[in-house]
Amino acid sequence: MNKKDDIKGLKETLAELFSAQKLAVLSSYGNGQPYASLIAFTATDDLKHIIFATTRATRKFANLASEPKSALLIDNRSNDEKDFSRAMAATALGRAEEVRGAQRKSFLDMFLKKHPHLKEFVSSPSCALMVVSVEKYYVVNRFQNVQELHMP
Amino acid sequence: MNYVISLCDVQKDNRVRVGGKSYALAVMMQKEMNVPAAVAITTDAYDRYVNETGLRTKIMMELSRKTNDDVRWEELWDTSLRIRNMFVNTPFPPKLYETIKESVDTYYNGKSVVVRSSAPGEDTSETSFAGLHASYVNVRGAESVIEHIKLVWASLWSDSSLLYRKELGLDEFRSSMAVVVQEIIEGVVSGIGFGQHPNDPARCVIEAVYGLNQGLVDGTLEPDRWILDRADGTIISHTPAVRSHAVSPSEEGTALTSLPPELKDRPPLNDENVREIYRLVMKAEQIFGLPQDVEWTMKNSIMYMLQSRPITTLAGKDKDEKRGWYLSLKRSFENLRTMRHKIEDELIPALQKETDDLLKADLPALSDHQILDEAARRRDIFDKWKKIYWEYFIPFAHGMRLFGTVYNDAVRPSDPYEYMSLLSTGDMVSLQRNDILQEMASHIRDNDTLSHDLKAGDYSDILFSSLLKKLISSHGDLLCRSLHCREEIPDIVNLIIEMASAPANRRAGRQELKQREQIFLSYFNGQKKRDAAEMLDIARSSYRMRDNDNIYMGRLKARVLETENELTQRSGTAVSGQSSAGHFDSLSLTVNEPVSDDTFEDTRAGSRVRYRQITGQPAGPGIGSGYARVIKTVADLMTFKKGEVLVCDSIDPNMTFVVPLASGIVERRGGMLIHGAIIAREYGLPCVTGILKATEVIKTGDPVTVDGYLGIIIIGA
Numbered sequence: 001m002n003k004k005d006d007i008k009g010l011k012e013t014l015a016e017l018f019s020a021q022k023l024a025v026l027s028s029y030g031n032g033q034p035y036a037s038l039i040a041f042t043a044t045d046d047l048k049h050i051i052f053a054t055t056r057a058t059r060k061f062a063n064l065a066s067e068p069k070s071a072l073l074i075d076n077r078s079n080d081e082k083d084f085s086r087a088m089a090a091t092a093l094g095r096a097e098e099v100r101g102a103q104r105k106s107f108l109d110m111f112l113k114k115h116p117h118l119k120e121f122v123s124s125p126s127c128a129l130m131v132v133s134v135e136k137y138y139v140v141n142r143f144q145n146v147q148e149l150h151m152p
Numbered sequence: 153m154n155y156v157i158s159l160c161d162v163q164k165d166n167r168v169r170v171g172g173k174s175y176a177l178a179v180m181m182q183k184e185m186n187v188p189a190a191v192a193i194t195t196d197a198y199d200r201y202v203n204e205t206g207l208r209t210k211i212m213m214e215l216s217r218k219t220n221d222d223v224r225w226e227e228l229w230d231t232s233l234r235i236r237n238m239f240v241n242t243p244f245p246p247k248l249y250e251t252i253k254e255s256v257d258t259y260y261n262g263k264s265v266v267v268r269s270s271a272p273g274e275d276t277s278e279t280s281f282a283g284l285h286a287s288y289v290n291v292r293g294a295e296s297v298i299e300h301i302k303l304v305w306a307s308l309w310s311d312s313s314l315l316y317r318k319e320l321g322l323d324e325f326r327s328s329m330a331v332v333v334q335e336i337i338e339g340v341v342s343g344i345g346f347g348q349h350p351n352d353p354a355r356c357v358i359e360a361v362y363g364l365n366q367g368l369v370d371g372t373l374e375p376d377r378w379i380l381d382r383a384d385g386t387i388i389s390h391t392p393a394v395r396s397h398a399v400s401p402s403e404e405g406t407a408l409t410s411l412p413p414e415l416k417d418r419p420p421l422n423d424e425n426v427r428e429i430y431r432l433v434m435k436a437e438q439i440f441g442l443p444q445d446v447e448w449t450m451k452n453s454i455m456y457m458l459q460s461r462p463i464t465t466l467a468g469k470d471k472d473e474k475r476g477w478y479l480s481l482k483r484s485f486e487n488l489r490t491m492r493h494k495i496e497d498e499l500i501p502a503l504q505k506e507t508d509d510l511l512k513a514d515l516p517a518l519s520d521h522q523i524l525d526e527a528a529r530r531r532d533i534f535d536k537w538k539k540i541y542w543e544y545f546i547p548f549a550h551g552m553r554l555f556g557t558v559y560n561d562a563v564r565p566s567d568p569y570e571y572m573s574l575l576s577t578g579d580m581v582s583l584q585r586n587d588i589l590q591e592m593a594s595h596i597r598d599n600d601t602l603s604h605d606l607k608a609g610d611y612s613d614i615l616f617s618s619l620l621k622k623l624i625s626s627h628g629d630l631l632c633r634s635l636h637c638r639e640e641i642p643d644i645v646n647l648i649i650e651m652a653s654a655p656a657n658r659r660a661g662r663q664e665l666k667q668r669e670q671i672f673l674s675y676f677n678g679q680k681k682r683d684a685a686e687m688l689d690i691a692r693s694s695y696r697m698r699d700n701d702n703i704y705m706g707r708l709k710a711r712v713l714e715t716e717n718e719l720t721q722r723s724g725t726a727v728s729g730q731s732s733a734g735h736f737d738s739l740s741l742t743v744n745e746p747v748s749d750d751t752f753e754d755t756r757a758g759s760r761v762r763y764r765q766i767t768g769q770p771a772g773p774g775i776g777s778g779y780a781r782v783i784k785t786v787a788d789l790m791t792f793k794k795g796e797v798l799v800c801d802s803i804d805p806n807m808t809f810v811v812p813l814a815s816g817i818v819e820r821r822g823g824m825l826i827h828g829a830i831i832a833r834e835y836g837l838p839c840v841t842g843i844l845k846a847t848e849v850i851k852t853g854d855p856v857t858v859d860g861y862l863g864i865i866i867i868g869a
Contacts, residue, residue: 007759142767143216143767144765144767147761149761150760
């Protein structure tokens with residue numbers, strides 16, 4: 001296998017993981033304190049963007065507004081012993097911002113295609129559609145194998 | 153849950169829980185064939201043990217270090233050893249222990265038994281493999297029986313099982329193992345019967361030896377062999393063996409004993425015995441519906457069936473020769489003993505003599521025609537020795553493996569590789585070479601101006617120049633392209649100056665060796681103690697040879713290259729594969745392990761992928777960090793700097809002179825007994841092996857951390 005295949009394979013693996021998983025853990029930071037939240041997400045096909053929604057009154061929104069640098073964890077654990085050998089986890093590092101303008105419709109469609117039951121939630125004026133532009137993924141499988149994927 | 157079932161009570165719906173062997177024995181017993189009294193320890197017991205102790209998860213994690221396809225065959229033995237050690241060191245849940253102990257006491261009350269594997273599914277012709285799982289003969293007392301049950305369980309994950317993992321459907325979540333505990337029948341004659349000859353469907357085969365069956369099954373004893381007509385049992389031929397020994401029960405376990413002279417000349421079976429075995433084999437076939445592979449034993453003229461299973465179809469048709477070859481590396485103690493004498497007393501002296509003879513030739517004096525002939529002759533000599541290397545030297549490495557198992561069973565160390573520390577007695581040729589280099593380095597350290605003089609090309613220092621002479625005369629042919637090392641001396645001297653710049657790693661201390669040896673031997677008594685001592689001695693020889701054979705072969709190789717260099721000079725053209733790669737890369741001793749030399753372009757849509765952490769096999773405990781030096785040519789070795797991490801595809805003892813400078817070793821080839829791991833242990837360096845594509849994903853200059861405890865490497869600061 002050469003490196004091109006490595007990249008392709010890794011991206012395919014990530015795409016599969018992202019389409020199979022509905023929820024991610026989002027890390028944000030504010031007032032000197034890291035903060036973790038469970039969110040519903042979707043990822044663009046090119047894996048460059050991870051989209052989620054949050055109401056503007058939340059701590060995570062406030063944190064991201066003041067510090068856009070954030071991390072997401074997406075994994076496929078099933079909470080049993082097999083996880084130690086078979087689960088994989090992807091950590092995405094990037095910058096979060098609210099989606100506005102022309103992009104909003106396509107990102108919203110993408111998000112609702114995966115989470116149709118969240119239509120009312122996302123449509124609420126108090127809710128912001130957010131996007132994390134991913135700079136780097138850390139992909140962990142078989143317990144201790146770690147690969148780093150840099151996004152352009 | 154029913155953990156113990158007597159064979160008399162086995163029903164069809166217990167078939168999976170008692171495993172193939174027990175089930176077949178139960179059926180034969182119920183059809184009134186003579187079968188030793190036995191109980192089955194069901195798969196429920198295995199399942200409870202691995203689930204309650206958490207072992208199932210541990211096995212799972214051990215097996216998932218790498219994907220199946222990425223595991224090299226040598227690594228399977230390591231994996232298997234680690235799993236085996238987990239079983240040895242994980243106590244039974246108390247209730248399970250009590251239940252089994254009570255049953256064993258009730259049924260056998262201190263009598264001698266045989267503890268054998270009985271894997272579910274092994275009674276079908278698709279998955280019937282001989283010799284995958286363990287059997288223990290002459291085990292006495294409930295406590296010992298229970299310990300041996302664990303060892304049989306562990307053999308579910310033996311290296312051979314792992315090798316045939318796919319075919320066996322071996323799965324860490326579902327696979328389980330039953331055990332049969334049989335009353336021992338101290339047969340005077342034992343053997344096997346094949347209902348159908350593997351190569352001739354119209355015939356069947358019966359083999360017999362004096363004593364117990366173990367000697368025949370593990371290949372120690374040559375059996376008498378009869379070929380019969382399958383249709384009516386007519387004896388077609390009898391091939392007598394050279395009968396010399398028999399395996400018989402000893403105080404505990406079995407021992408090989410000499411046959412009395414009157415038995416040596418008498419076949420173990422008469423014609424009537426042969427026909428009786430034929431009838432038993434056919435009866436078994438009638439019961440089970442397929443030609444059978446049976447084991448039997450005879451005591452007081454009564455024939456007992458020890459097991460019956462369908463004839464293996466798969467192993468015979470195995471297209472993967474490498475697997476077959478790997479399985480053939482397992483050698484018995486007896487076989488290793490014979491091999492050792494052949495290697496030490498015969499082969500190595502002959503190899504050295506042949507190399508020395510070549511050294512005497514005056515190549516420049518030969519005519520062009522003669523030098524061509526000489527080059528061809530040397531190639532032939534090398535090829536001959538390469539065959540011997542594969543036939544004798546490589547299989548002899550099993551001595552270390554066998555000792556490892558003996559050691560771990562007796563001592564039960566938490567580190568499954570602790571036994572390695574007993575093997576190193578410091579007398580490997582590569583270490584002697586390194587010691588000279590260290591002596592030279594230390595002389596430079598003690599003399600303020602010497603380093604400066606040497607850098608200026610002044611080698612007149614008396615001690616230094618005499619050591620240099622000693623180094624080149626005894627090891628120069630491995631370091632250099634020409635006999636006198638003229639071209640390479642500056643590189644070698646620079647390397648030694650580097651070694652002097654900071655104290656290099658010293659070889660691990662040997663003070664405890666004797667003490668450890670005594671501790672090991674204290675676990676045995678009587679004949680067993682003598683055997684253990686000899687086993688250790690053979691393992692040490694095997695350890696030494698593992699390294700030395702490459703050095704001796706390297707010296708012969710240097711003589712082959714010498715003629716080729718002479719040819720090159722005369723013809724003025726380069727001989728391919730020699731100059732750039734460094735001479736240890738041509739005339740390779742390994743086969744079929746191609747290394748990809750892809751150079752990577754990070755072009756795809758601008759993404760870049762980087763390995764951050766990779767799991768391999770722990771091969772030398774410790775943690776070390778440093779910049780990587782990826783070894784692809786001799787030049788990479790010569791520019792090695794103190795504190796760097798040596799990263800290589802597969803290190804050869806001819807390359808290990810830089811190891812004292814390294815802060816860790818990373819090797820693509822996996823396994824505990826590869827040269828990188830052995831030399832790392834000698835210097836107490838952290839070592840991780842089995843890092844796939846090591847020399848491709850790691851670049852010279854990358855910061856690397858080698859975690860030799862967990863068997864992982866971390867790339868990047």
